[in-house]
Amino acid sequence: MVRTGPGKSNSQFGRLKNGETINVYAIKNGWAEISYNGKTGYVSEQYIKLAPVQQKIDKRWSLSAFDWKEFVDVVSKTDSLIWFYITCALGLVMVCIDWLYRADSDDFTDSATGFYVSSAIFLALCVSEMIYFATYDGDKTWFCSPDKVGWIWTIINFILFAMLLIKQVVSFSCLNYASCYHGKRNIDFRLGLYGWGIGIIAAVISVIFFDEYLYIVLWCVLGIQFLQIALLVYNNIQDGGNWLNLVYTIVFYVVGSIATLITLFHFLPLLVVVLIGYAILCFFSSSSGSARCANCRSYNNGYCYYKQISVSSGDYCSCHQYR
Structure with a gap:
């Protein structure tokens, strides 16, 4: 019943239907002040409840009402296999782009558009990899496990994974140099790249034999990476490079390093086989004759x-x- 005032002693002038949506202005002493047929009325609080749709809208558009903990919880419960498939799709896109521009005489990354398209796809690949590894609860190499996918798919998946992993490592190195070319900087990334490699080997040795010195190894690796970034900034100043491109280069280097290292760490047993295969390919390609600089x-x-x-x-x- 809708009454003219807050109390049963007030006269009735309407009746709410079951499930009807109304606007509530205030609730006091068990009575809700509402809008009814263009008039102000009162209804007992026990006969109304907050509409679910209105509650959702309030949480979405009100910054103070936004529940960040709930948001993180929802993201963490998202099916992480979706990110695995996104990673595979992005890796295939990178391979296709590489095949397309190698089929042409012009290097795709020589153009600014080509570089930023390639690097944006690479960054998206890195982000999807990190989300997959952070959210997937289980054996992250399930697609190369015979007991889960069978031996035939294990072999096929392993070959595809090896190709994508090699492509990711090579793209990470080449795109770093391409970013300096477009930013008008002369810089050598070997300090940072070798720093990661030596750091990983030192960390493994430290864990096995000198566990108490692991933190020293980690700080040394971080110091080398900080020095690499400092060299980037210094060369940008010396060469009068593009500062916006410098920020992009640093983000690309940091995100690419973290994602690539996480991928290599989780697939370390497979990595050994991949490296052996890659070394064999390099040996045969180097013995076949000189490569043209124009394709470099x-x-x-x-x-x-x-x-x-x-x-x-x-x-x-x-x-x-x-x-």
């Missing part, structure tokens, strides 16, 4: 950004990577 991402307009030297001819290069 580190070469542009007579200058080798990998060796940081001028190259008189773009047909062949003395760089040890491309003998």
Whole structure:
């Protein structure tokens, strides 16, 4: 019953239907002040309740009412296999882009658009990898387990994974140099990249034999990475580079390093086989003859950004990577 005032002694002038939605202005002493047919009325609090739709809208649009803990909880309970499939899809996109621009004479990453498209896809790949590893509760190498997918799919998945992993590592290295090329900086990333590799080996040795010194190894690795970033900033100042590109390069290097290391760590047993296969491929490719500098991402307009030297001819290069 809708009454003219807050109390049963007040006269009735309407009746609410079951499930009807109304606007409530205030609730006091068990009576709710509402809007009814363009008039102000009162109804007992026990006959109304907060509409679920209104509650959802309030939580969505009110910053003070936003429950960050609930948001994190929802994200953590999201099916993490979706992120695994997203990672695979992005990896295949990277392979397709690599195949397309290698089929053409122009290097895709030589253009600013090509570089930012490739690096954006790589960053998306890294983010999806980190979410997958952070949220998936179980064996993260399930797709290479014969007892879960069978031997045939284990072999197929392993070959595909090896290709994508190699592509990710190579892309991470090449795109770092490409970012410096577009940012007009001359910088060598070998300090940071070798720092990660040596740090991982030192950390494994420390865990096995000198567990109490592990924190020293970690601080040394972080120090090397900080020095690598400092060199980026210094070279940007020296060369008058693009500061916006510098920020992008630092984000790309940090996110790419973390995601790639997490991936390599979780797939360490598979990594050994991948590295052996990659070494064999490199051996046969190097013995087949010299590679053309024109197809090298580190070469542009007579200058080798990998060796940081001028190259008189773009047909062949003395760089040890491309003998």
